[in-house]
Amino acid sequence: MDDDVIKFRQGDEEKLEDFSIPSDIYIPADALEVITQAFEGPLDLLLYLIRKNKFDVLDIPVAEIAEQYAKYIDLMQKIHLELAGEYLAMAATLAYIKSRLLLPPTPTEDEEEEEVDPRLELAKRLEEYDRIRQVAMLLESRHRVGRDIFIANALGPRVPQQALIEVVELFDLVEAFKNVLRIVELSAPIVMRREPLFVKDRVKTILEKLQTSNQLRFEELFDKSEGRAGLVITFLALLELLNSNKIYAAQASSTSPIHLHLNS
Amino acid sequence: MSFNFQQLKNIIEAVILTSEIPVSFKQIASLFSEEECPSKLEIERVILEIQRDCDQRGIELKKIGDGFRFQSRPEYSTWLQRLSEIRPRRYSRALMETLSIIAFRQPVTRGDIENIRGVSVSTEIMRTLLSNEWIEQAGHKQVPGRPALFRTTRGFLEYFNLESLDELPALDLLERQASQESETIEDADEPE
Numbered sequence: 001m002d003d004d005v006i007k008f009r010q011g012d013e014e015k016l017e018d019f020s021i022p023s024d025i026y027i028p029a030d031a032l033e034v035i036t037q038a039f040e041g042p043l044d045l046l047l048y049l050i051r052k053n054k055f056d057v058l059d060i061p062v063a064e065i066a067e068q069y070a071k072y073i074d075l076m077q078k079i080h081l082e083l084a085g086e087y088l089a090m091a092a093t094l095a096y097i098k099s100r101l102l103l104p105p106t107p108t109e110d111e112e113e114e115e116v117d118p119r120l121e122l123a124k125r126l127e128e129y130d131r132i133r134q135v136a137m138l139l140e141s142r143h144r145v146g147r148d149i150f151i152a153n154a155l156g157p158r159v160p161q162q163a164l165i166e167v168v169e170l171f172d173l174v175e176a177f178k179n180v181l182r183i184v185e186l187s188a189p190i191v192m193r194r195e196p197l198f199v200k201d202r203v204k205t206i207l208e209k210l211q212t213s214n215q216l217r218f219e220e221l222f223d224k225s226e227g228r229a230g231l232v233i234t235f236l237a238l239l240e241l242l243n244s245n246k247i248y249a250a251q252a253s254s255t256s257p258i259h260l261h262l263n264s
Numbered sequence: 265m266s267f268n269f270q271q272l273k274n275i276i277e278a279v280i281l282t283s284e285i286p287v288s289f290k291q292i293a294s295l296f297s298e299e300e301c302p303s304k305l306e307i308e309r310v311i312l313e314i315q316r317d318c319d320q321r322g323i324e325l326k327k328i329g330d331g332f333r334f335q336s337r338p339e340y341s342t343w344l345q346r347l348s349e350i351r352p353r354r355y356s357r358a359l360m361e362t363l364s365i366i367a368f369r370q371p372v373t374r375g376d377i378e379n380i381r382g383v384s385v386s387t388e389i390m391r392t393l394l395s396n397e398w399i400e401q402a403g404h405k406q407v408p409g410r411p412a413l414f415r416t417t418r419g420f421l422e423y424f425n426l427e428s429l430d431e432l433p434a435l436d437l438l439e440r441q442a443s444q445e446s447e448t449i450e451d452a453d454e455p456e
Binding site (some may be wrong): 041136147 | 281282283284288323333334335336337338341344345348350352357358361362363364365368376379380381382383384422424425426430
């Protein structure tokens with residue numbers, strides 16, 4: 001029995017390697033484990049036995065194969081391997097076919113219906129499985145992305161595809177129309193006028209304001225009646241002061257009001 | 265206006281090189297306006313020319329499914345692997361067999377796979393195949409229980425570097441062998 005195991009291990013090493021089973025499981029103590037790991041099921045085991053004996057799949061000497069098959073099953077059970085039910089079912093199938101072959105052909109009422117070889121169905125299954133096994137080996141040998149081949153890909157312009165197919169709601173349309181109105185507003189002719197305001201002067205006024213009140217809220221600095229230009233000048237002056245470290249800005253948290261202080 | 269051959273070649277080369285997925289003839293054609301659109305024959309000539317240009321290079325233009333992509337030549341994998349941080353995953357024989365069955369008998373149910381392999385299909389394997397996007401569900405079989413049907417995807421072709429399922433010559437060959445053999449079966453039916 002042990003000889004059988006050894007023989008199998010040597011003979012089937014190539015097959016095992018095809019499917020990248022780590023080579024470190026070949027240590028003798030685990031030899032029996034190899035058997036179940038190496039077989040992908042009863043059909044695989046049967047095919048192995050048929051090949052080993054150089055039998056023809058289409059003309060299986062069922063009695064002999066059934067006996068060898070049972071030996072393997074026994075072996076697996078002896079070492080308390082949890083045997084998948086499928087292995088036992090196959091043993092039963094083999095026994096059934098064996099018995100059918102021993103019986104004389106059952107007389108059929110229909111003359112045309114020929115007695116079918118009871119092994120035919122099993123042979124067909126074995127062939128189909130064998131075919132898939134070969135395909136799997138072929139697939140295994142294919143070049144794979146990330147292992148044998150790598151995609152050559154230069155990053156080109158990426159248009160977010162999904163953004164283009166999002167459903168537009170009525171609300172989006174209203175929003176879009178608001179933008180159109182804004183563009184019309186912005187494109188109205190602008191009258192250019194010399195600005196009587198200077199950042200230098202504004203710096204002075206801010207410093208004066210701070211000296212009298214010690215601290216000011218950011219918004220308090222701005223005089224809305226001055227219009228856009230005045231607001232911008234004030235802001236620039238503020239930045240100037242912050243940059244020259246004459247004042248500092250502080251706030252309690254990111255959402256609370258900003259206060260300005262003189263730097264002593 | 266229409267382009268001369270070199271311009272057309274440059275455009276198509278750039279398109280394929282910058283695309284993340286293989287680019288098909290149809291997609292290439294769709295990039296051009298009506299009057300500048302090259303014929304399929306012209307595109308084919310361009311593709312051939314680019315492929316010829318690559319003969320001396322480390323990359324090649326390969327057809328995958330109905331699209332084209334640039335990829336490194338397999339003979340340089342040793343060095344490229346050192347560059348890549350992800351070690352390629354190994355897949356079990358059971359997984360490869362399951363995938364093979366889906367590829368060649370699609371669409372199939374789990375039951376079909378179990379019948380062919382003679383063992384039950386592990387959920388883990390199906391999950392891996394689905395999450396790798398090598399297979400996808402393709403409706404349900406109209407039998408009691410309405411089991412899900414599975415088929416392989418374009419991602420399967422892309423990963424295994426296949427132009428089409430026919431590129432695995434095994435199927436044709438094996439089918440033919442099988443049909444010859446099944447004829448012999450019938451002959452062998454005669455009692456000896």
